[in-house]
Amino acid sequence: MEDSVQDQALGSASHDHAAHLDGAASHDHAAQLERAAHLEPADFDAMRVGYGLHERLDGADLAGGWLPLFTAWLEEAGRRGVREPNAMVLGTATPEGRPSTRTVLCKGADERGIRFFTTTTSRKGSQLAASGFASVTFPWLTVERQVHLEGPCHPLSREESLAYWRTRPRGSQVAAWASEQSRPAASVAELERLYAEAAERFSGDGVLGGGAADERFSGDGGVGASVVSASAADEVPMPDRWGGYLLTPERVEFWQGGRDRFHDRVECRLSDGEWSVTRLQP
Template structure:
């Protein structure tokens, strides 16, 4: 039996237009990046973005090659953006090597994105533990079961790892936090707000750290 012939993807048919929003006002960023970010985050949720706190985390290893993956933001304040992960994972190793990261919030339904760049460092273990205690029990078991980023021979092996961890922790009322798990904070020195514009003439405004404050400027599309 002959294999079906797959037609090449027609990328031209995927083109969509933009234009939900009026032009950004640089003055909206006079008080820094956080107020507008919070406003956009809330709007993304109202527009139906699934997990609007999902962000693409970019890291760079010792060899200079960039790597990205999606993680969940678990806190934002003037100090930066917080997320949690296995510290011995690929991204954890790369963060230890470079000390810097970028994150992108891709709110495509809302025709908006926010890009944040800066130093990235582990948060205090006490703060990680406070968040750990809020996690569902199954997620806690999973953190013990998986040595994140290590190879796995099969699905059966993965299921066995989880089952073994669940059995080992079955009688533990309060599951402890693994030493290899914790939080990180990206401390911004650059934040860019992007929103789609008609004819691909998009709107971009960036905030740059300036001492203890911020300066904002418009960028060409």
Template sequence: MAEQLATMRVDYDSAELDVAALAPTWHEQLARWLVEAEEAGIAEANAMVLATAGADGRASSRTVLCKAVDPRGVVFYTNYTSKKSHDLRFSRYASATFPWYTMHRQVHVRGPVELVTPEETQKYWATRPRGAQLGAWASAQSTVVRDRRSLDDALEAATRRFADDAAVPAPPHWGGWRLAPEQVEFWQGRANRMHDRLRFEVDGHDRSWRVRRLAP
């Protein structure tokens, strides 16, 4: 396996990415690449790998789905009692990566986090399928469970609980986080590993955005 791993390699032949080709803002550029990823047929193009660190300093990562992009940041929704939420409440900082491997593209977003408003959570909650809503009630996310049957039983219990309700309410322990970036890097694979890396970053003095090119 070691020999196989050493020789696993993809030669990138993508077009160049230059500053002049970028949208005026990071969120417009991210929206553009999200659309292009979806049009390219990438499954769950809005999936991003979220990295957090807890009070013990140990990093964790997992995939979540981005559900909003605007000048304020990128938003995802989760259980507020989950491991990721405990980490975010402690550090108030996170990093996320959109990995579009088949397009030889990545986007890295880094910055502080904040809770979205209850109104934003309710608006998104209303768009979720009923099954997903019931699952949010049934799962005590990140806790140890005895077996699969216990999860199925919890979902059945939630289904019975709201069987007579036309709409399932959002659990009080569930909602959104917004990652408000200080840096957003757009990565485009190039030949000979001389990749294009363009990073939007906030100036520490006047909070304006600027773009810098990074060495690969």
């Protein structure tokens, strides 16, 4: 009995301590925001860092095209501790030329180009459908390197998208069903409800059974009556509104930090089926 009372007391104390920490964290966060709102130019000056980790970038490194050097830099970034070195900033634009960017993950690179996957009815998907072009930047800042790629960007085949979809963690598959990406959400509670509904639907308990269409997951989000419940094999099917893209680069720039801001910039540009290599002034 004493052990039980002690456990309860410890649990209560732990809860009170956690609540105190949460309150302290909230106060610290508010104070941090207050300080950030009054940053002076000198504060930004203090953020300045120097460059010079590498020897000069040699244009001869690109004699075999952009892919070998890109792959080498990507692998080196991972070895040097860059978290998610395949993270890239994807740039798209509206038909009026208004740009937008976001960070996505590169899921493949070969002679054809750069592959990534997303919700095709999202803001970026809509802009890609309208323009057919995109740019990506791999910002390996801690190792003083970046790679920029620009070119046409078009959907992958359903077969390629499905092959990657089947490798995704189940939770990520469920999330793709739960979210109509880029649409407004009333609250965190609504998002959690949507995820819980999707998780229940694909729980393997035969919520709908027999592959029946589920109206909860139909509508104007790009998924229609073809949406069915999980198969007998308990697989989560790929939504119609989800898929991959291939950015086929026509221009690739390799950037490397240099001393005194005299950086290395080497550009590969595709013209008439041939790649040319040009050193650019920093």
